[in-house]
Amino acid sequence: MPALRVLLDATAVPAARGGVGRYVEELAAVLQHEVELVIACQRRDREVFTARAPRAELAVLPGWADPRPVRLLWEQFGLPLVARRLRVDVIHSPHYTMPLLAGRPVAVTLHDALFFSDREWHTGLKARFFRSWIKLSLRRAAVCVVDSAATGDELVRLAGADRDQLVVAHLGVDPARFHPPSTAEVSAAAASLELDDRGWIAFLATHEPRKNVPALVDGFVRSCTDRPDPPVLVLAGGAGWDTRIDGAIAAVPDHLTVLRPGYLPLSVLSGYLGGATVVAYPSLGEGFGIPVLEGMACGAAVLTTDRLSLPEVGGDAVAYTEPDGPAIGAALDTLLDDPHLRSELAARAVRRAADFTWDGCAQSCLAAYRTAVAGRRGRGIRGRGSRRLGGRRLGSRWRTAGGAG
Template sequence: MSGVRVLVDATCVSADRGGVGRYVDGLLAALARTPDELSLSVVCQRTDADRYLALVPGAEVIAAPTAVSHRPARLAWEQTGLPILAQQLNVDVLHSPFYTSPLRSSCPLTVTIHDATFFTERDHYDKARGTFFRSAIKTSLRRAARVIVPSKATSDELVRLLDADPSIVDVAYHGVDPAAFHRPNSAEIERVSARLGLAGVGYIAFLGVMEPRKNVPNLVRGWAAAVADRPNPPALVLAGGAGHDDAIDEAVAAVPAHLKVVRPGYLRPTDLPGYLGGALIAAYPSHGEGFGLPVLEAMACGTPVLTTPRLSLPEVGGDAVVYTGEDSETIAKDLSELLADDQRRAKLSILGTERARDFTWDASARVHLETWRRAAGKGD
């Protein structure tokens, strides 16, 4: 196959390494294993330059101006400095991994659109953010030579809602790095439990940004109802970045005094296997996802998962997770039944680990490579 020269804009990756960061890092590490098929350049924030030099040996790593650490400046540089850089590097394709891309470019553009919930779940986003991303998605569909999405559900939604051309949309499932997400040993579990103040205490784990789409208030209410009368009730841990869902505080304030809610904020990446793998259950009752990376990562850590059958989540969980509703009553019922069934949780642990092996960054990288070849006129 013909090689292709690609510039990946990683300036959108934030220091906390949320879902977008794990996508970009996992993809670039896999692409580093395809040196004969790809000439890769990566532009990133200055604080990430050394990281990518080590992660992607052989790639050309360029540090963007310091100002791009601030979102308005990054978006402005994306329209001006990024196209100039692509032209200077004489690349075949410029890839933008997070919705937005330059309006003008001397080479074909490809864009990753992570989900369509800005259109289907409008009430779960504040007005400014929703308006911005709906406009960005429409623009990217209009301007990009090809579009990458992380699930068939997202592809279907873009076609259904925005009349996207299905022939230019490629599905590249996210992967999971087994070195980063694995069944933890007892020392990893004990270290994280102690840090959370939960040594010797069982807990239900949530991982994600605290935004309305994640349905955290109903999780809090459902968990409280499910465990209130249990001896030694498991705690609920809400890990992840602060969002804009004030209803979470209201739900937590109503939790009975004998139950424990822990809100540690972001956890270090090295703590995630111990956190997820040490949980009795990972609960993720989202209203809708473009992929659902925390579900896959919990499965890889051997944790039974309770989630919803919304949008892409069945593509990720398959028959290896338990599906629940979005209301607190159904969450309470299904969570209670799963807590009471040790044998079922043990079976889900095995099924989840096996299914997680099917999602690799190497497979995702192969789809990205073919997308870039097609965009450059070098593919099938």
């Protein structure tokens, strides 16, 4: 059987690497060994994909198409031309949008349904844009890939998705980058943040409203105000657009410390997450929750909420809290006061995180491509059984072909 020829559209990856960028890079690194892979990318990412996927063929976006509105036009007209010229069998559009006149099957990744369920978290134009594109992709794509069963459920409930059109491909974690850190790695992370010998509570994500940072700051104050040797709260990640955070930090008592270091290099993340006393991620909702998985892989005691996909990722290997400040404070008290519980959670977390691999994610995507090419829309993808994740039995309603499912 000839190898499947796949065009992975990486042109939507932003310069500041976040979850989508990591998703595309990791998929490319695995898929290059499974298919004849072509990667469409922007000029700035040529070296990145040459290093991450040296077996792949690159189709580099012309320089005039770098601005986002022009790139979206190129996606509609230029990408199909590339697909035709390079004779690919299927296009994978990994971030909601897709070429509507592609001339061949398209698989689209829909990372969450939060543009429908929680409209107030997004700016008006952005929310309308992505709601429209999600509905278009659900109608026009041969198959849609979702990061979690929870996201699939939400798309069925809120966007009228056909359940059999959706393929669950759990995201993965790279153990070379995210692992229980050595003492030297913890020391290097602490030094980079100038923490000296102080312990810390770690947060890692873009500071957008659904990440619930003001409530975390409130919970931190409630838990740590009267502690004789309080940890530092470190809010790492992009500045985002949550305008409430500055006010929350301004109300923190002077003897407590909150740091906002911005983006941290990948090289220090294992030490930062695994060296933290607690990794706190009290999100109001996620399509997957990769910071939770990365904290687990680093052997951290992770505190999160039970909203949407987060229990699907964390299972019984993380602690859960309601998302308000008093509840977060009480949960932090429990974890900070109980080193045995933290150690038990850390051990469970490492074991569970090992089930979520990028190879598994890629295998699910590969099964989706094959379904798209075969035109078997509506028949689903049979997976490896009905393993329970976070209390949800996937096999009864969702079919997966890789990952932890």
